[in-house]
Amino acid sequence: MDTKKQIQALFKEAELYRSHGLFVEAKAKYDNVAKLIQKNDRIANKQSLLDAISKKIGAVENEIKKFDKPPATPKMSTKAQDLVKNLFSFSEDKDEDAALLEGAMALAKFGQFERALIEFNELIKKDSLRVSAAKNIIRCHIALSSSDEAITKYRKWLSGDSFSSGQLEEIRIFFQDILDRKGIDKKLPAVTQPKDARKEEAREEDFLDISSIAITLGDESKKGALIELDVNFQRGNTISLIISRDDKDLIENLKVGFRLNNIQFFSPIAVFNGSGIVSEKAPIELGPKKGDYRVDIEIQNT
Amino acid sequence: MDAFPSGNLCPVGGELQFISCEAYLRYRFVFSALRLDSMAVFNLKNREIECKVVYYGPGRCGKTTNLEYIHKAFKKQVSGEMVSIDTEGDRTLFFDFLPMELGKVRGCAVRVQLFTVPGQVQYSSTRKVVLRGVDGVVFVADSLEARREKNMLSLKDLQQNLKEFGTSIFKVPLVLQYNKRDLAEQGLPTMSIEKMERELNNQLKVPSFPASALKGKGVGATLQECLKLTLRDLQKQLKWAQ
Numbered sequence: 001m002d003t004k005k006q007i008q009a010l011f012k013e014a015e016l017y018r019s020h021g022l023f024v025e026a027k028a029k030y031d032n033v034a035k036l037i038q039k040n041d042r043i044a045n046k047q048s049l050l051d052a053i054s055k056k057i058g059a060v061e062n063e064i065k066k067f068d069k070p071p072a073t074p075k076m077s078t079k080a081q082d083l084v085k086n087l088f089s090f091s092e093d094k095d096e097d098a099a100l101l102e103g104a105m106a107l108a109k110f111g112q113f114e115r116a117l118i119e120f121n122e123l124i125k126k127d128s129l130r131v132s133a134a135k136n137i138i139r140c141h142i143a144l145s146s147s148d149e150a151i152t153k154y155r156k157w158l159s160g161d162s163f164s165s166g167q168l169e170e171i172r173i174f175f176q177d178i179l180d181r182k183g184i185d186k187k188l189p190a191v192t193q194p195k196d197a198r199k200e201e202a203r204e205e206d207f208l209d210i211s212s213i214a215i216t217l218g219d220e221s222k223k224g225a226l227i228e229l230d231v232n233f234q235r236g237n238t239i240s241l242i243i244s245r246d247d248k249d250l251i252e253n254l255k256v257g258f259r260l261n262n263i264q265f266f267s268p269i270a271v272f273n274g275s276g277i278v279s280e281k282a283p284i285e286l287g288p289k290k291g292d293y294r295v296d297i298e299i300q301n302t
Numbered sequence: 303m304d305a306f307p308s309g310n311l312c313p314v315g316g317e318l319q320f321i322s323c324e325a326y327l328r329y330r331f332v333f334s335a336l337r338l339d340s341m342a343v344f345n346l347k348n349r350e351i352e353c354k355v356v357y358y359g360p361g362r363c364g365k366t367t368n369l370e371y372i373h374k375a376f377k378k379q380v381s382g383e384m385v386s387i388d389t390e391g392d393r394t395l396f397f398d399f400l401p402m403e404l405g406k407v408r409g410c411a412v413r414v415q416l417f418t419v420p421g422q423v424q425y426s427s428t429r430k431v432v433l434r435g436v437d438g439v440v441f442v443a444d445s446l447e448a449r450r451e452k453n454m455l456s457l458k459d460l461q462q463n464l465k466e467f468g469t470s471i472f473k474v475p476l477v478l479q480y481n482k483r484d485l486a487e488q489g490l491p492t493m494s495i496e497k498m499e500r501e502l503n504n505q506l507k508v509p510s511f512p513a514s515a516l517k518g519k520g521v522g523a524t525l526q527e528c529l530k531l532t533l534r535d536l537q538k539q540l541k542w543a544q
Contacts, residue, residue: 013490025448
């Protein structure tokens with residue numbers, strides 16, 4: 001192919017790529033065209049052609065820059081936000097509270113932090129979602145670069161009576177970790193022991209340390225398989241379990257409010273039976289267990 | 303049975319006759335609604351099956367164009383407006399959404415939610431959110447030679463994201479679409495189907511379709527096959543009474 005035809009073919013290709021929004025590919029072809037023109041001294045209007053190609057390269061470079069630097073997340077319309085909230089509430093027919101949380105979290109994941117905050121500020125009123133909602137409120141404020149606002153919120157929770165001291169401590173650790181990782185030099189006020197802390201401590205001592213439990217899911221008359229789980233943390237009559245993300249059925253079954261009527265508790269000095277209720281379930285979002293679930297069970301009768 | 307109007311475009315015919323609500327009602331657990339690990343919902347009370355199909359692929363490969371064509375061409379099955387949640391120029395920033403109703407299969411209404419993901423590499427987190435709970439995937443590959451690497455990277459990205467949701471690309475109902483076949487006519491270098499098969503489908507060995515979404519060619523066949531695989535997979539997951 002002679003040079004003229006080669007230039008024409010490359011130019012046509014570049015124009016086609018450009019018309020299909022493939023700017024990187026278009027630029028590569030324009031560059032090739034420019035090189036060929038440059039090399040060829042027999043082209044009469046060489047400089048004007050190079051100028052024209054250069055303009056085209058500049059234009060596609062601008063397009064590339066535009067797409068390489070994504071715009072700040074655009075704010076969706078209220079209708080679109082409602083759609084996101086509904087479409088990404090995967091638990092809507094199983095667990096209404098979990099679905100509400102998922103919807104709000106989806107809004108946050110799509111960068112709709114202000115709307116998500118409105119949702120989380122409603123969800124914080126629900127017992128089962130209080131801690132998760134609080135953590136997400138913090139996340140949203142951080143994402144909106146308003147860490148001071150988040151700290152103000154935390155202080156408000158600290159002085160109020162909506163959260164237990166255990167919950168506040170959990171939120172503090174979570175929040176402090178974010179601040180530290182972001183290099184924000186602020187120390188959150190520690191959770192003060194409540195007035196009846198001594199009483200609470202005394203109550204805690206009434207509970208044996210539980211190292212593991214065994215539960216049966218499903219219709220117990222069907223004698224479902226016994227599942228043994230290690231206890232990762234215990235506070236008073238609430239035990240925390242970490243469940244692998246791979247145990248989907250188990251995670252699915254252990255909904256907040258789910259009653260386990262027959263639990264075997266294993267402690268270093270005794271084995272006993274009792275019942276419990278799932279008081280909280282939340283995905284672990286940081287560290288090596290990321291993706292697994294923390295499930296809290298409140299022991300009710302032993 | 304209500305189905306697509308055009309003879310070949312019946313996603314619930316033939317092999318899918320095993321989907322029987324009556325059989326399901328005999329299933330040992332009688333739930334009013336049962337949701338699987340996937341997004342699919344079997345609502346026995348309303349006798350509905352709802353599943354989610356995601357169009358995945360590199361940026362500019364034609365995912366949105368596929369949905370636009372479906373929206374335009376299958377008006378009878380489309381049950382609502384196509385929603386494109388924010389775009390930058392003609393690039394999808396979040397996702398496109400198109401709800402469809404495929405009609406009744408032995409008394410069960412089959413509803414499908416079609417989604418696209420944003421293809422650009424930087425929208426990884428959005429892709430994950432959209433992919434969550436997927437029941438079937440259409441991977442749209444770009445036939446242009448210049449997009450060869452992008453196809454492979456996007457397929458790898460799909461594999462990784464599915465893995466993060468605890469599923470495997472080898473297990474999810476998946477169909478490949480080799481889009482933009484028409485661009486060869488315009489003189490742009492395109493890959494042969496054989497080459498694309500070798501590079502993208504050598505290990506997966508899933509159904510694949512040449513297509514030109516802009517002209518509507520291959521769009522219906524791709525969707526039909528994906529829906530067939532998806533519904534068959536849902537049947538397996540439920541251990542549906544045969």
